[in-house]
Amino acid sequence: xxxxKTSYPSAQVNPKSRFSxxxxxxxxxxxxxxxxxxxxxSERGTFITIIFDNAAGIEKNKTPIRYKDVQVGKVKKLxxxxxLKKVRVTAEIFxxxxxxxxxxxxxxxxxxxxxxxxxxxxxxxxxxxxxGIDPGTKSAPLEIYHxxxxxxxxxTGEKGTRISLKTDxxxxxxxxxxIYYHKVNVxxxxxxxxxxxxxxxxxxxxxxxxxxxxxxxxxxxxxxxxVELNLDSAGVSVRMESLTSLLIGGIxxxxxxxxxxxxxxxxxxxxxYDSYKLANDDxxxxxxxxxxxxxxxxxxxxxxxxxxxxxGVKVGKVESILLAKNxxxxxxxxxxxxxxxxxxxxxxxxxxxxxxxxxxxxxRGLQAxxxxxxxxxxxxxxxxxxxxxxxxxxxxxxxxxxxSPSEGKQTPIFPTATAQASLxxxxxxxxxxxxxxxxxxxxxxxxxxxxxxxxxxxxxxSESISKxxxxxxxxxxxxxxxxxxxxxxxxxxxxSLLIKETRKTMASITKSTSILQKDASLSxxxxxNVSNKLQRDTGKTLASIDKVSLTLxxxxxxxxxxxxxxxxxxxQLINELSEAAKSFSVLADTIQRKPNSIILGK
Amino acid sequence: xxTARQSGLVACHFCHTLSKLPEGVDDINDxxxxxxxxxxxxxxxxxxxxxxxxxxxxxxxxxxxPANTLPIMTVTLWGDGQPDTIMSGVIHLMDGGMWPLALLIxxxxxxxxxxxxIILIGLLLSVHFKSHWKPKDRTVLYRVTEFVGRWSMVDVxxxxxxxxxxxxxxTANVTPDIGALSFASVVILTMxxxxxxxxxxxxxxxxxxxxxx
Numbered sequence: 053x054x055x056x057k058t059s060y061p062s063a064q065v066n067p068k069s070r071f072s073x074x075x076x077x078x079x080x081x082x083x084x085x086x087x088x089x090x091x092x093x094s095e096r097g098t099f100i101t102i103i104f105d106n107a108a109g110i111e112k113n114k115t116p117i118r119y120k121d122v123q124v125g126k127v128k129k130l131x132x133x134x135x136l137k138k139v140r141v142t143a144e145i146f147x148x149x150x151x152x153x154x155x156x157x158x159x160x161x162x163x164x165x166x167x168x169x170x171x172x173x174x175x176x177x178x179x180x181x182x183x184g185i186d187p188g189t190k191s192a193p194l195e196i197y198h199x200x201x202x203x204x205x206x207x208t209g210e211k212g213t214r215i216s217l218k219t220d221x222x223x224x225x226x227x228x229x230x231i232y233y234h235k236v237n238v239x240x241x242x243x244x245x246x247x248x249x250x251x252x253x254x255x256x257x258x259x260x261x262x263x264x265x266x267x268x269x270x271x272x273x274x275x276x277x278x279v280e281l282n283l284d285s286a287g288v289s290v291r292m293e294s295l296t297s298l299l300i301g302g303i304x305x306x307x308x309x310x311x312x313x314x315x316x317x318x319x320x321x322x323x324x325y326d327s328y329k330l331a332n333d334d335x336x337x338x339x340x341x342x343x344x345x346x347x348x349x350x351x352x353x354x355x356x357x358x359x360x361x362x363x364g365v366k367v368g369k370v371e372s373i374l375l376a377k378n379x380x381x382x383x384x385x386x387x388x389x390x391x392x393x394x395x396x397x398x399x400x401x402x403x404x405x406x407x408x409x410x411x412x413x414x415x416r417g418l419q420a421x422x423x424x425x426x427x428x429x430x431x432x433x434x435x436x437x438x439x440x441x442x443x444x445x446x447x448x449x450x451x452x453x454x455x456s457p458s459e460g461k462q463t464p465i466f467p468t469a470t471a472q473a474s475l476x477x478x479x480x481x482x483x484x485x486x487x488x489x490x491x492x493x494x495x496x497x498x499x500x501x502x503x504x505x506x507x508x509x510x511x512x513x514s515e516s517i518s519k520x521x522x523x524x525x526x527x528x529x530x531x532x533x534x535x536x537x538x539x540x541x542x543x544x545x546x547x548s549l550l551i552k553e554t555r556k557t558m559a560s561i562t563k564s565t566s567i568l569q570k571d572a573s574l575s576x577x578x579x580x581n582v583s584n585k586l587q588r589d590t591g592k593t594l595a596s597i598d599k600v601s602l603t604l605x606x607x608x609x610x611x612x613x614x615x616x617x618x619x620x621x622x623x624q625l626i627n628e629l630s631e632a633a634k635s636f637s638v639l640a641d642t643i644q645r646k647p648n649s650i651i652l653g654k
Numbered sequence: 655x656x657t658a659r660q661s662g663l664v665a666c667h668f669c670h671t672l673s674k675l676p677e678g679v680d681d682i683n684d685x686x687x688x689x690x691x692x693x694x695x696x697x698x699x700x701x702x703x704x705x706x707x708x709x710x711x712x713x714x715x716x717x718x719x720p721a722n723t724l725p726i727m728t729v730t731l732w733g734d735g736q737p738d739t740i741m742s743g744v745i746h747l748m749d750g751g752m753w754p755l756a757l758l759i760x761x762x763x764x765x766x767x768x769x770x771x772i773i774l775i776g777l778l779l780s781v782h783f784k785s786h787w788k789p790k791d792r793t794v795l796y797r798v799t800e801f802v803g804r805w806s807m808v809d810v811x812x813x814x815x816x817x818x819x820x821x822x823x824x825t826a827n828v829t830p831d832i833g834a835l836s837f838a839s840v841v842i843l844t845m846x847x848x849x850x851x852x853x854x855x856x857x858x859x860x861x862x863x864x865x866x867x
Binding site for chain 2: 060061062063064065066074075077078080081082084085088089092113114178179
């Protein structure tokens with residue numbers, strides 16, 4: 053053994069450092085482990101409990117809580133409440149969101165939703181539902197939150213104005229119905245509430261920035277649900293905000309630029325009008341002047357909301373139509389209560405200014421008159437007109453027409469006039485009567501002895517003139533006299549010709565008139581034809597008459613004395629004829645423009 | 655029966671030259687021996703075997719905690735995915751009815767690493783206290799540990815392959831998580847720990863006793 057031992061070479065001995073580097077490994081592991089543990093605990097969020105009506109697809113350890121599509125938490129546990137009515141969801145909220153939890157933090161389940169306004173949450177079809185969170189304002193967090201059944205319409209981050217609208221019926225409005233401003237969707241209905249006391253409904257809406265700045269104290273809101281159809285003097289008008297509002301209702305608003313509105317201060321309540329028309333027509337009571345009007349005409353065709361116009365401009369409307377007993381003669385009479393818009397009579401919508409303006413107008417003879425608006429519907433409106441011969445008011449009457457706003461006193465009376473027998477209430481007999489008169493005067497004129505005499509005289513004159521002429525010719529008179537004489541000769545011939553023609557025309561007028569009388573009320577077409585013919589004839593007649601008068605003037609000046617009866621009668625005839633012709637052409641014009649006025653006018 | 659060490663000899667691992675241990679040198683801890691023939695490092699026992707094994711083992715134990723509590727990978731299918739730890743993966747497989755696969759993953763990823771850690775700690779303690787208890791069985795245990803250790807890497811390889819193959823964007827996607835790294839570290843560390851442990855130390859205590867007796 054020792055032999056063996058000695059025969060082996062000896063191993064070389066080197067010193068070795070005492071510290072082994074192997075301990076770096078567990079130290080590193082410890083550092084890594086410690087860091088992981090720290091990371092885990094620092095990333096561990098706050099645990100909260102949310103109570104939902106049902107779990108609707110929420111899964112334990114899976115369903116995320118998302119804010120703006122960023123995961124901010126996770127469902128950790130699902131259980132039922134002890135009474136089995138609700139679901140208790142225990143969720144972990146990550147630290148950065150946990151800091152922002154507050155007492156008004158809201159949670160809701162985001163699931164696919166298809167509404168008329170659009171489709172939302174479609175991404176959850178594949179990924180499964182998630183829980184949405186609206187952190188709200190920062191405040192002390194709660195431990196138990198109650199989840200919403202629907203996603204909130206307005207989240208905390210959005211800016212805008214909350215407005216309350218008062219109405220009598222909700223109509224087709226619902227939560228989520230859009231709000232329109234100039235047909236732009238600027239907000240939505242957030243909630244509504246029925247007041248048990250008076251049955252009115254408060255609708256709460258939210259208008260986003262920057263559109264909420266458009267809402268002033270003078271803003272008017274109206275229910276823009278469905279289609280608004282108006283039939284009035286302007287014809288048929290249809291108004292619709294959008295297809296969405298047709299389906300799910302909507303509210304629109306407008307702020308009139310001209311009106312003075314103040315900025316809103318805090319949550320304000322507005323009235324919700326039923327339609328655009330109502331919203332547009334309505335003015336505040338203190339923007340109106342009320343008057344009573346007593347009309348002697350039939351009020352058929354006049355209704356509440358009928359217009360009051362001045363020079364074709366809308367200045368007011370009929371508020372109500374009443375029947376009342378006249379104290380003085382115990383008869384029933386119609387009273388029309390109208391309202392005038394102050395801003396139409398005064399630039400700055402000042403009451404006293406408006407009253408002063410109206411007073412001035414009335415003292416100058418302004419009167420209210422019923423006017424037919426549309427022949428189709430037979431509706432009427434009240435127009436304010438100043439007749440050619442304004443009624444002269446005595447001092448006492450003037451005082452009665454003191455058009456001041458009556459505070460506690462009786463409503464002042466506005467002067468009225470009977471309706472004009474206008475073309476619209478056209479009566480054919482009136483015209484025929486006039487025509488007959490004119491024709492008879494023409495006939496008498498033509499048949500009068502004066503004319504006959506004149507004609508005979510004229511013939512004589514012409515004869516003698518021709519005699520003189522020939523004599524003069526024979527005697528070789530100068531050309532000038534000759535011209536004059538020959539002129540006189542042709543003139544006389546012309547006159548006789550024209551008179552003959554006039555006679556013919558008159559005959560044709562008489563014929564036409566009889567046709568007109570027969571057919572006027574029967575056939576529009578015939579009337580049209582007749583009137584055309586009349587127009588033509590009258591034009592012709594007029595031209596002829598003008599010619600006649602001119603030539604006659606010329607001839608008669610040369611031959612007859614100026615103040616003869618013939619000249620006077622002729623002048624009268626011409627006047628009458630031209631008047632008749634004028635009224636005919638007006639009639640013809642009217643008929644051409646509105647053929648139906650024949651049927652519906654009266 | 656006499657060991658080389660008891661005979662005062664040490665063999666070179668490369669040239670297999672037998673050389674004499676210098677008198678009065680305890681090679682295990684303080685000295686660094688060189689083969690007189692090929693100059694390579696020689697030792698009769700793995701130097702600082704116990705402390706090295708302890709160090710690696712402690713590191714493995716520390717990392718074993720995140721390896722099991724943190725997710726090892728995230729499987730995203732149709733945009734919907736959630737991270738899985740080893741245990742939750744096993745439970746998912748079991749829920750899916752894949753019992754054999756679940757069992758394999760469980761054995762390879764949970765049972766074996768923990769068994770290895772326990773066996774190695776047990777062996778270290780037994781050497782430390784110079785235990786005489788069934789040295790043959792303990793050697794068998796050590797061999798099993800060393801042999802079976804590498805199979806724990808199955809899980810890490812599965813993750814590696816999945817991450818590599820399943821990359822279809824939102825449709826299907828596998829991403830590794832920090833747990834996988836920890837787990838791989840645990841497996842590697844235990845393998846090294848098993849490697850640095852010198853089973854001859856089990857017998858040394860007994861031989862000393864025998865010699866002394």
